[in-house]
Amino acid sequence: MDLDAVRTFVAAADAGRFQDAAAELSVTQQAVSKRIATLEKTLGVRLFTRGARGAKLTIDGQAFLPHARDLLRAEERAVASVRPGSRALRVDVIGRRLAPAALLGDFHRAHPEAELDVVTLFDADAAVEAIRSGTIDASFRAVTMPGRRLPDGIEVARVHDEPLQLLTGPAHELASARAVTPAELVGHRIWMPGIVAGTEWAAYYDALAAAFALTIEVTGPDFGTEPLLDTIADSRSLATLVGEQTRLVWPADHGLRRIALRDPAPVYPHSLIWHRDNPHPALTALRDHLRARRAAHTDTGTWTPAWA
Numbered sequence: 001m002d003l004d005a006v007r008t009f010v011a012a013a014d015a016g017r018f019q020d021a022a023a024e025l026s027v028t029q030q031a032v033s034k035r036i037a038t039l040e041k042t043l044g045v046r047l048f049t050r051g052a053r054g055a056k057l058t059i060d061g062q063a064f065l066p067h068a069r070d071l072l073r074a075e076e077r078a079v080a081s082v083r084p085g086s087r088a089l090r091v092d093v094i095g096r097r098l099a100p101a102a103l104l105g106d107f108h109r110a111h112p113e114a115e116l117d118v119v120t121l122f123d124a125d126a127a128v129e130a131i132r133s134g135t136i137d138a139s140f141r142a143v144t145m146p147g148r149r150l151p152d153g154i155e156v157a158r159v160h161d162e163p164l165q166l167l168t169g170p171a172h173e174l175a176s177a178r179a180v181t182p183a184e185l186v187g188h189r190i191w192m193p194g195i196v197a198g199t200e201w202a203a204y205y206d207a208l209a210a211a212f213a214l215t216i217e218v219t220g221p222d223f224g225t226e227p228l229l230d231t232i233a234d235s236r237s238l239a240t241l242v243g244e245q246t247r248l249v250w251p252a253d254h255g256l257r258r259i260a261l262r263d264p265a266p267v268y269p270h271s272l273i274w275h276r277d278n279p280h281p282a283l284t285a286l287r288d289h290l291r292a293r294r295a296a297h298t299d300t301g302t303w304t305p306a307w308a
Contacts, residue, residue: 003075005039006068008032009047013065017054088117089282092127092139095120097225099162099245100140100270107289114282123199124273128154131275137283138274142200144307155276159290161267161302163260166190167248168239169232170255179260182212182303189215191231191238193222201268205241207305208266216241229254243268264301269308 012021012032022029040047047061057065081087093100101118108116119136121127127139132151143156150156166185168175174188195202195218209216222228225248232240233254242248242258250256272290274283 001042001071002035002038003071005035005042006071008035009039009061010065010068010072012036012048012055013057013061013068016056018050087280088115089138089280089286090117090119090136091286092119092121092130092136092141094140097247099160099243099268102245102247103140103160103270103290103293104286106293107286110289111282111285114285116282123196127273131273134275137278137280138272138286140270141273142204142269142308143271143273144200144203144305150273153275153277154273156271156273157287157291158269158308159272159294160270161304162270163244163302164241164266164268165244166239166257166259166261167229167232167242168257168259169235170257171236172239172257173236174239174259175257177259179262181263182208182214182261182266185261186213187215189217189238191217191220191228191240193218193220193228203307204268204305207307208303211303211305226250229256232256262301264303267302267304269304 008021008025008027008031011024012018015021015024018032018036019029022032025032036047043060043064045060045064046058047064048055049058050056091104093104095101096118104116104118108114121130121136121139124139124141124143127136127141128151130136131139131154140159143150166174166180174180174184192205195205195216205216208214228240229248229250232238233250233256248256272287274287
């Protein structure tokens with residue numbers, strides 16, 4: 001149904017004269033007559049009778065009027081649902097226990113008026129495709145593609161370098177250390193069954209292992225975080241690596257240790273990815289927030305892969 005014709009019908013019904021409806025809509029009286037005639041043809045009924053005193057609704061016109069108003073209200077809601085700033089900003093954070101979720105939470109505390117829709121996608125390729133298709137507005141990712149161009153229209157900015165920590169059980173040889181160097185991890189077994197080949201985090205840990213001659217094992221099924229922590233807690237030889245801001249909870253009797261890595265400190269390079277044509281005002285606010293935060297927290301003595 002032609003909503004311009006419906007809008008014209010409502011204006012004429014309210015004004016009582018086609019001439020007054022034309023003035024309200026900034027169109028000619030002839031245009032009003034044509035739109036009404038088209039609508040009457042579509043509906044198969046007469047909506048107005050015209051006389052010396054103006055246009056009067058027929059019985060069918062009176063019956064149609066409340067539904068016509070509903071149609072126009074529905075149009076307003078439909079337009080508002082996609083108007084920049086009127087819908088929630090949809091952001092991919094990889095995982096809800098990871099640093100990007102903390103970064104987005106920090107932004108929300110600074111901008112409580114910004115409505116957010118938080119999602120978790122699998123890898124960078126899926127995130128970039130979702131940004132291209134408009135399914136999401138932005139994604140936090142490690143961007144491993146300096147050797148090839150990002151798709152047209154996709155922008156990226158490095159926003160956060162997250163230090164890694166060594167996680168051990170209480171009986172591990174390094175459990176009492178306050179900090180260790182990557183060189184001191186040589187020969188120790190680092191178990192990370194959650195690494196999936198082809199992902200950006202696999203590329204990161206491959207580069208880390210190669211740079212410092214580390215042994216990172218990905219064997220065995222990934223049953224999730226809790227079983228991993230159970231295994232690490234009971235092991236004298238296995239340890240794992242976690243981000244400094246990764247939120248972990250374990251039973252008190254596990255006695256797990258989070259140990260800083262230093263000299264250099266390996267950091268995971270989080271970037272924000274978005275489409276350059278996205279006009280959402282909360283996206284601009286998020287970028288500005290992350291830019292200011294990064295400028296205020298400059299790390300030195302760190303390591304990242306060459307591609308970062």
